[in-house]
Amino acid sequence: MNPAVNNLVISLAAMQVARRIPFDDPQVLVYVRIAYVATQVVVLGVYYYVAQQIKKKNDQTVLKYVEPNPMNKEESKLVTTTVRDYDLAETSKLVRSVYMGVAMMAFMHLYLGYTQPLFIQALMGLKTLYDAKPVAIHVFKKPAEGDLKRPFKTGGMFGAAADPLTDKAAIDEAEKKVGKKED
Numbered sequence: 001m002n003p004a005v006n007n008l009v010i011s012l013a014a015m016q017v018a019r020r021i022p023f024d025d026p027q028v029l030v031y032v033r034i035a036y037v038a039t040q041v042v043v044l045g046v047y048y049y050v051a052q053q054i055k056k057k058n059d060q061t062v063l064k065y066v067e068p069n070p071m072n073k074e075e076s077k078l079v080t081t082t083v084r085d086y087d088l089a090e091t092s093k094l095v096r097s098v099y100m101g102v103a104m105m106a107f108m109h110l111y112l113g114y115t116q117p118l119f120i121q122a123l124m125g126l127k128t129l130y131d132a133k134p135v136a137i138h139v140f141k142k143p144a145e146g147d148l149k150r151p152f153k154t155g156g157m158f159g160a161a162a163d164p165l166t167d168k169a170a171i172d173e174a175e176k177k178v179g180k181k182e183d
Helices: 003-019 026-057 083-111 116-131 133-138 168-182
Strands: 062-067 077-082
Touching (some): 003 116, 026 083
Antiparallel strands (some): 062 077
8 A cells, every 4th residue: 555545544543543532531642652752762772773773784886876856857866875875864864754753743733732642653663663664675685676666756746756766867867968968
């Protein structure tokens, strides 16, 4: 199933469960807060472990791809990196997304007083951890092929238009553009 649809189904199910939880009870609220914080600590700990595994492997295989600009196809840029650096950058993005989520939850819970999102985000944190491609490769030891082939497909809002291009023709064209700009 598509991860976005999967997230939606889990969110809706978690909302239905959260409606039945008595958040008015201070003891229940403390337990939900502890569960949320524990989930975020586990997620950050796993990402730290993944970063350590990447550094330990030190895979210096060269990775070339064209990062498309979805707004302007002419401004696509050639990226040349190593598997190690690419995986560390992807793990860094995941850690930043955890920090942003924690900041948003702190605002929503402490300032606005919402409690249900704590429960939902505790579940979604674990789901996101399970779906993270660096975690699948370095913790679950899945081979980096198919969906896990680097560079990872984003499958974001723009669909395939935002996915990195790895075919030889796209890389050659981007190298020519870089050569022309340097002249």
